[in-house]
Amino acid sequence: xxxxxxxxSLLVAISAFWIGLLQAAIVPRSHTWLLPVYFVVSxxxxxxLMVGVGLMQFPTCPQEAVLLQKDIxxxxxxxxxxxxDVGSD
Amino acid sequence: xxxxxxxxxxxKYKYSIIIPTYNERLNIAIIVYLIFKHLRDVDxxxxxxxxxxxxxxQEIVMQLQKLYGEDRILLRARAKKLGLGxxxxxxxxxxxxxxxxxxxxxxxxxxxxxPSFIKKQLETNASIVTxxxxxxxxxxxxxxxxxxxxxxxxxxxxxxxxxxGVSDLTGSFRLYKKEVLEDVISSCVSKGYVFQMExxxxxxxxxxxxxxxxxxxxxxxxxxxxxxxxxxxxxLKGLVYLLxxx
Numbered sequence: 001x002x003x004x005x006x007x008x009s010l011l012v013a014i015s016a017f018w019i020g021l022l023q024a025a026i027v028p029r030s031h032t033w034l035l036p037v038y039f040v041v042s043x044x045x046x047x048x049l050m051v052g053v054g055l056m057q058f059p060t061c062p063q064e065a066v067l068l069q070k071d072i073x074x075x076x077x078x079x080x081x082x083x084x085d086v087g088s089d
Numbered sequence: 090x091x092x093x094x095x096x097x098x099x100x101k102y103k104y105s106i107i108i109p110t111y112n113e114r115l116n117i118a119i120i121v122y123l124i125f126k127h128l129r130d131v132d133x134x135x136x137x138x139x140x141x142x143x144x145x146x147q148e149i150v151m152q153l154q155k156l157y158g159e160d161r162i163l164l165r166a167r168a169k170k171l172g173l174g175x176x177x178x179x180x181x182x183x184x185x186x187x188x189x190x191x192x193x194x195x196x197x198x199x200x201x202x203x204p205s206f207i208k209k210q211l212e213t214n215a216s217i218v219t220x221x222x223x224x225x226x227x228x229x230x231x232x233x234x235x236x237x238x239x240x241x242x243x244x245x246x247x248x249x250x251x252x253x254g255v256s257d258l259t260g261s262f263r264l265y266k267k268e269v270l271e272d273v274i275s276s277c278v279s280k281g282y283v284f285q286m287e288x289x290x291x292x293x294x295x296x297x298x299x300x301x302x303x304x305x306x307x308x309x310x311x312x313x314x315x316x317x318x319x320x321x322x323x324x325l326k327g328l329v330y331l332l333x334x335x
Contacts, residue, residue, distance in 0.1 A: 002333065002334065002335065003250075003251060003252075003294075003331070003332055003335050004332050004333050007250065007332075047245055047246075047249065050241075050245045050248075051238070051241045051242050051245050054223075054241035054244065054245065055237055055238060055241050058229070058237050058241070059222065059223065059224075059225075059227055059228035059229065060228050060229060060230060061227075061228035061229065061230045061305040061306075061307070062230055064199075064228070064230055064305040064307050065230045065231065065307050068196065068199065068307050071119070071123055071199075072119055072196075074122075075118065075119040075122040075123065076119070078122055079118055079122070082156055084118065084149070084152045084153065084156060085152070086114070086115050086118040086119075086149060
């Protein structure tokens with residue numbers, strides 16, 4: 001099944017539930033009408049929150065850059081010793 | 090798998106490491122050195138697919154062949170720049186291993202993680218082991234705030250809409266069972282950046298077992314970064330494409 005179909009089915013299911021709520025009028029209709037707005041807003045908030053959290057917890061590794069420089073020097077020395085001209089830049 | 094050898098009751102597999110290059114004269118030498126340093130007891134070959142670099146990358150690779158052996162380092166050049174996806178297909182034709190590792194030549198992928206890819210695969214028998222920067226033990230160095238923001242935004246979008254089952258979609262440091270790579274790569278049409286995402290999403294949809302290992306990513310040390318502003322548009326197009334076709 002194409003992924004878009006899965007997502008559309010999910011949306012259809014949610015819409016059906018919403019229309020059911022509208023018809024049944026268990027909660028006041030004025031509230032039910034606003035539910036899709038809440039849904040979109042909360043989806044947006046979720047996205048922003050995830051980006052924010054991801055950004056705050058973004059894993060960095062400054063020590064790796066130092067280690068890599070060591071490895072580069074080691075490799076260059078090795079090739080110099082072996083007579084391979086790797087050049088420099 | 091004709092050349093499987095028995096060693097202490099365990100099968101010894103062969104690994105082919107495909108590295109596409111374009112103007113990576115210095116980097117390819119360093120990466121080859123580091124691969125040999127970190128994979129001492131492993132049967133492997135390195136397949137360098139060079140797209141006609143004018144900086145003498147191929148001459149360096151030939152020197153490395155003399156040093157390490159032409160059976161360990163294969164140079165399979167192409168006449169001009171033809172793109173990443175086709176570079177893997179090209180390299181794959183000459184790969185003789187049971188497993189194929191693909192990695193970038195710009196030193197952002199460190200060969201010291203290769204043993205953990207191999208170990209993870211042997212432990213789980215996964216079809217694909219993919220390196221992820223976004224878990225404990227992983228990380229990125231050399232990105233500014235804008236780059237991090239774009240990356241996180243792109244990741245949240247993909248996780249929300251594609252449910253790919255992996256935490257790092259655009260990373261390109263991966264180990265594949267050879268037949269799995271052949272199968273997945275033949276159904277991928279994207280270019281560049283999106284190609285990596287398409288590969289992993291299609292593999293996930295086909296039901297292949299995918300495992301992750303943490304890697305660190307140090308952005309380009311030598312040379313200029315190949316990431317531009319139009320990448321975001323390409324990424325969004327790729328996302329919609331995958332939404333509709335997978």
